[in-house]
Amino acid sequence: MTALRRLWRHHRTALVAFALAAGLTLFFAIRFTVFTIYWADPAHRDRAPEGWMTPGYVARSWDIPRDALQTALGLPPPQGHPPTLRQIARDRGQDLPDFLDALTRTLEDLKDRQ
Amino acid sequence: MIDALLALVPVWGPWAVGLVTFLSCLALPVPASLVMLSAGGFAAVGDLSPLAVVAAAFLGAALGDHAGYALGRLGGPPFMTRLRGRPRRAALVDRAVAVLHARGGIAVFLSRWMFSPLGPWVNLAGGATGFPWRRFVAPQLAGEMVWVALYVGLGWAFAGNLQAASDLAGSALGFLAAGAMTIGLGLWLRALLRQGRQRRRGERA
Numbered sequence: 001m002t003a004l005r006r007l008w009r010h011h012r013t014a015l016v017a018f019a020l021a022a023g024l025t026l027f028f029a030i031r032f033t034v035f036t037i038y039w040a041d042p043a044h045r046d047r048a049p050e051g052w053m054t055p056g057y058v059a060r061s062w063d064i065p066r067d068a069l070q071t072a073l074g075l076p077p078p079q080g081h082p083p084t085l086r087q088i089a090r091d092r093g094q095d096l097p098d099f100l101d102a103l104t105r106t107l108e109d110l111k112d113r114q
Numbered sequence: 115m116i117d118a119l120l121a122l123v124p125v126w127g128p129w130a131v132g133l134v135t136f137l138s139c140l141a142l143p144v145p146a147s148l149v150m151l152s153a154g155g156f157a158a159v160g161d162l163s164p165l166a167v168v169a170a171a172f173l174g175a176a177l178g179d180h181a182g183y184a185l186g187r188l189g190g191p192p193f194m195t196r197l198r199g200r201p202r203r204a205a206l207v208d209r210a211v212a213v214l215h216a217r218g219g220i221a222v223f224l225s226r227w228m229f230s231p232l233g234p235w236v237n238l239a240g241g242a243t244g245f246p247w248r249r250f251v252a253p254q255l256a257g258e259m260v261w262v263a264l265y266v267g268l269g270w271a272f273a274g275n276l277q278a279a280s281d282l283a284g285s286a287l288g289f290l291a292a293g294a295m296t297i298g299l300g301l302w303l304r305a306l307l308r309q310g311r312q313r314r315r316g317e318r319a
Contacts (some may be wrong), residue, residue: 003307011306018299025296028289035285039278047275052121052152056159061274066159082161084121 049100049107051086058085058103064110072106116145120276123152124161128170135171135262139178140185141234147265151279154269168266175226175258179237183250186241194242197235210235214245219253226257227264228291 007015038044047061055075059066070077075088083091089099122130131153138146150171157164186193198204210232213221222240225232240250265283272279 006310007303007307010310011303014299014303014306018296018303021292021296021299024292025289028285028292032282032285032289035278035281039275039282045275045278047277050117052117052123054124054156054159054161056161057124057155057274059274060155060159063274081127082124082156084124086121087125 046107046111049085049103051084051089051096051100053085054082055085055088056082058107062107062111064107064114068110069107072110073103116148119145119149120152123149124156127162128153128166131167132170132174135174136178136181139175139234139237140182141238147283148276148280150262150265151269151272151283152276154266154271155273155276155279157266158270158273164266164270168262171262171266172258175262176255179226179233179254179258182234182237183241183247186238186243189238189242191242194239197238197242206232207235207239211239211243214240215243218245218249222250223253223257223260224294226254227261228287228294230261230287 004015045061045063047058049058053061055069055073056066059069073088085100085103086096089096092099094102119130119134126133131149134144134146134149137144150167153162153167153171154164156162157167189196194207197207210225213225213232214236222236225236239245264287268279268283269276272282
């Protein structure tokens with residue numbers, strides 16, 4: 001009787017748990033590999049701006065100098081804690097989606113100019 | 115909901131980070147890993163002080179763990195009965211207690227970061243079942259240091275791309291945890307086989 005068959009007959013729960021854990025390990029290894037390949041592509045790195053982000057965060061995501069973005073948006077240098085995009089839109093009396101659309105176009109322009 | 119919480123990170127800064135790690139150590143459903151990853155990212159682009167972020171995350175976690183441990187100690191055995199009230203949670207709690215008393219420090223250490231869903235239950239159960247504080251505190255602090263360094267560090271490295279940081283951190287930690295479980299179960303299977311062999315040899319003799 002092979003070891004595997006013996007385990008299956010006498011310690012089925014332990015063997016099944018081992019197989020499940022091994023499967024899960026493989027799953028995470030594949031997932032990690034897939035994500036690494038996906039995020040290694042520069043085209044996937046420019047994240048669409050969202051309300052919780054700050055200008056500095058967006059600039060880093062799009063690989064644009066922060067100052068260039070600040071100037072393009074006509075923003076004063078931040079005082080105290082940095083404003084989020086939602087706060088900037090509110091201060092300007094703009095709807096957040098409209099502001100984010102305009103910001104995305106600005107980012108694309110800046111990127112093209114580089 | 116998650117966006118609203120993330121929006122508090124640049125505004126409240128370290129306070130938001132510390133509050134979230136504190137609450138997560140008490141088993142409250144807050145996205146502590148996402149908040150630490152984003153705070154690491156904000157720190158990398160100069161929006162927040164990296165030192166303040168790390169210190170706040172670590173202090174929040176250390177205080178949260180101790181609050182959980184103290185709650186467990188105050189509640190004692192009656193508290194354990196209530197804690198095991200729901201079947202799904204009872205399984206987690208039983209698991210936490212068994213591992214804690216068998217392995218002690220290493221269980222506390224690993225349940226901070228590698229098996230972090232177990233962490234809050236290890237705290238409560240440790241307090242309630244009289245696990246000594248002096249055996250709890252050092253692995254607890256060391257484990258939280260790893261947890262904070264891992265997430266804030268990855269957030270820093272992947273600044274500007276929270277999605278990538280979260281995908282990679284989740285997969286890497288999942289791989290480590292599942293891999294450790296596989297090795298543990300494999301060692302157990304080997305021991306079971308060896309026991310069986312010895313028993314058969316004994317019967318033949």
